[in-house]
Amino acid sequence: MALVSVGFRREIEPPALWFYVYDEDIPFACVHSPSMKSAWNAPKGKSSLQFEVYYSKEMPLAYSDDELQEKVLQSMEHMGLASREDVEVIDVHHVKYANVIFYQGMEQHRDRILRYLASKDIHSCGRFGKWDYLWSNQSFLSGVDAAKQLGEER
Incomplete structure (x- = not known):
């Protein structure tokens, strides 16, 4: 996954803290506003957005980092999120292991692995541990x- 982080020289108002984009012409699928989450995530009077661009070995990224930045800026403007003149800083960061990748029939493989882990008294939790698309609160609660369970067993 590529994370394209954009810092703005003013406060912008995204439609939500997180939102998804379902358009094949737009490179990112998810947008998050760290500055909306907490005032400590951007200097006073400024704001930020982070764009998630998914790719894999099977579906390689079609852009260089510079091209990706430009494509994100164009799409951001097209969606009316902000103007490129508002951008103070932009950065591309690649995350090697980012999301669970689902494929047809993966449930039987996942369930087999989880049964094996349980047989070895390994308590798997979280998005990656459950090999499931869990929201943040669900990931946390799976850890709880x-x-x-560990406390009860001990």
Whole structure:
């Protein structure tokens, strides 16, 4: 996954803290506003957005980092999120292991692995541990559940 982080020289108002984009002409699928989450995530009077661009070995990224920055800026403007003149800083960061990748039939493989881990008294939790698309609160709660289970067993 590529994370394209954009810092703005003014406060912008995104439609939500997180939102998804379902358009094949736009390179990012998810947008997050760190500055909306907390005032400590951007200097006073400024704001930020982070754009998630997914790719894999099977679906390689079609752009260089410079091209990706430009494509994100064009799409951001097209969507009416902000103007490129508002941008103070932009950065591209690649995350090698980012999201669970689903494929047809993966459930049987996942379930087999989870049964094996359980047989070895390994309590798997979180998005990657459950090999499931869990929201942040669900990931946290799966950790709480695993800790409770461990406590009960001890």
